[in-house]
Amino acid sequence: MTVLIEIKVPDVGNVAEIDVVEVLIQAGDVVVLEQTLATLETDKASMDLPSSVSGTIQQVYIKPGDKVSEGTLIATVLANADQAIVTEAPEAVVVKVEAPVAVKLPETINLPAKSVTEVAVMEADTTLRKAHASPSVRLFARELGVDVAKIKAGSGRKARILKEDVKKFVKKVMAEGVVATGAGIPSIPAVDFTPYGETETLKLSKIKRLTGQNLSRVWLNLPMVTYHDEADITDLEAFRNSLNAEKVKGDIKITGLMFIIKALVAAMQQFPSFNASLSADGENLILKKYFNIGIAVDTPNGLVVPVLRNANTKSINELALELAEKSEKARLGKLMPADMQGGCLTISSLGGIGGMAFTPIVNAPEVAILGVTRAKMQPVWNGKEFEPRLMLPLDLTYDHRVIDGAEGAKFMALLKQNLSDIRRLLL
Numbered sequence: 001m002t003v004l005i006e007i008k009v010p011d012v013g014n015v016a017e018i019d020v021v022e023v024l025i026q027a028g029d030v031v032v033l034e035q036t037l038a039t040l041e042t043d044k045a046s047m048d049l050p051s052s053v054s055g056t057i058q059q060v061y062i063k064p065g066d067k068v069s070e071g072t073l074i075a076t077v078l079a080n081a082d083q084a085i086v087t088e089a090p091e092a093v094v095v096k097v098e099a100p101v102a103v104k105l106p107e108t109i110n111l112p113a114k115s116v117t118e119v120a121v122m123e124a125d126t127t128l129r130k131a132h133a134s135p136s137v138r139l140f141a142r143e144l145g146v147d148v149a150k151i152k153a154g155s156g157r158k159a160r161i162l163k164e165d166v167k168k169f170v171k172k173v174m175a176e177g178v179v180a181t182g183a184g185i186p187s188i189p190a191v192d193f194t195p196y197g198e199t200e201t202l203k204l205s206k207i208k209r210l211t212g213q214n215l216s217r218v219w220l221n222l223p224m225v226t227y228h229d230e231a232d233i234t235d236l237e238a239f240r241n242s243l244n245a246e247k248v249k250g251d252i253k254i255t256g257l258m259f260i261i262k263a264l265v266a267a268m269q270q271f272p273s274f275n276a277s278l279s280a281d282g283e284n285l286i287l288k289k290y291f292n293i294g295i296a297v298d299t300p301n302g303l304v305v306p307v308l309r310n311a312n313t314k315s316i317n318e319l320a321l322e323l324a325e326k327s328e329k330a331r332l333g334k335l336m337p338a339d340m341q342g343g344c345l346t347i348s349s350l351g352g353i354g355g356m357a358f359t360p361i362v363n364a365p366e367v368a369i370l371g372v373t374r375a376k377m378q379p380v381w382n383g384k385e386f387e388p389r390l391m392l393p394l395d396l397t398y399d400h401r402v403i404d405g406a407e408g409a410k411f412m413a414l415l416k417q418n419l420s421d422i423r424r425l426l427l
């Protein structure tokens with residue numbers, strides 16, 4: 001047998017006017033025991049009104065904005081008779097039940113232990129207390145992992161945060177997550193180092209700060225792969241030494257880097273996807289018909305990347321002269337923005353310093369970067385015997401959205417061939 005149960009506002013401690021903030025049910029809804037039916041609020045407290053029975057809502061008597069007081073009828077619920085306390089004649093089947101309340105604030109009110117809503121309230125941290133939201137909304141937010149304090153203003157009365165606001169907040173964060181990848185990653189907490197010893201704080205240079213921001217952005221946005229290999233530059237080195245031997249005082253010396261630029265451009269001409277950028281929406285590949293090579297230059301203020309424009313049209317001597325001028329300007333802090341714009345692919349050479357291998361970060365929107373470390377004499381098997389050969393380590397990092405592994409390996413193979421036998425650059 002079913003019975004009709006009246007759910008009324010219970011005694012909340014001598015409060016004459018209680019505001020109805022939110023009504024979470026409508027006629028026909030199936031509710032379960034302790035499900036929140038409405039949120040009420042007094043000057044001092046916010047409370048959820050849970051259902052005391054399971055059943056179907058027959059009628060709802062309140063709406064948001066109403067003022068209610070103890071005994072006001074909230075709703076009627078059709079429930080199985082065994083759930084209800086029958087207080088009137090069996091014919092009428094009207095049952096009067098007062099709903100228990102989960103009261104939050106003031107904190108002196110004792111909360112019964114078993115209600116889920118109440119547990120959520122008891123666990124609430126200080127940020128939750130500051131937020132203007134009912135316990136049920138807070139519980140809902142907690143279930144979704146949302147910190148209600150982060151929801152700026154709710155759409156309810158007096159900027160109260162409603163369930164809808166939590167949903168909208170989640171949608172917004174999800175949408176932002178797709179566009180700005182990496183948003184919301186936990187930051188590294190500040191640490192007080194003073195207990196461990198003396199420290200000194202130095203302001204980062206503007207270049208370092210900007211480079212840091214850019215590198216972090218690239219790191220978070222690009223799926224990068226670094227491919228390592230080495231090129232035999234024994235013959236190239238002999239040729240370079242003979243060229244330098246011809247130089248007179250005041251001439252710019254030729255370093256291996258100039259040949260690397262030339263070999264790289266030749267490989268880019270055969271693999272156009274290395275001389276490209278992804279469109280911002282990730283839908284198209286923009287192929288470049290010019291060959292501008294950026295060179296990472298170490299300066300006292302940080303790393304800068306002057307660009308050698310139209311490197312395909314310039315001789316080894318012209319490139320050497322231009323790099324000498326631009327790296328000097330870079331170290332004196334005199335590079336103009338135009339000197340650093342328009343690059344197609346960057347070389348980061350640590351060769352003069354040392355190293356065996358490293359994983360340079362792509363200078364996006366470029367799609368690849370070539371790392372170079374110190375060349376070393378090594379025994380190389382020529383089929384009959386080990387031969388001393390000068391081997392140059394190369395590290396190619398590429399944006400895997402644009403370049404796949406096989407293409408990366410083929411590009412490197414061609415680059416190695418070009419460096420091992422620079423006559424190929426004439427072809």
Ligand code: CAO
Nearest residue numbers: 255256257296297298327348349350351352360373374375
């Ligand atoms: N293997 C062995 N020797 C090398 C070499 C290599 N791969 N690369 C350069 N060298 C030698 C040069 O031949 C030169 O030798 P000599 O003095 O006997 O002629 C010496 O090392 C110094 O070369 P260099 O660094 O002055 O000249 P470069 O053309 O090779 O490089 C530049 C120019 C501007 C790239 C370099 O000066 C520079 O700033 N490098 C640092 C780049 C950097 O910090 N990159 C950042 C990495 S993190 O992304």
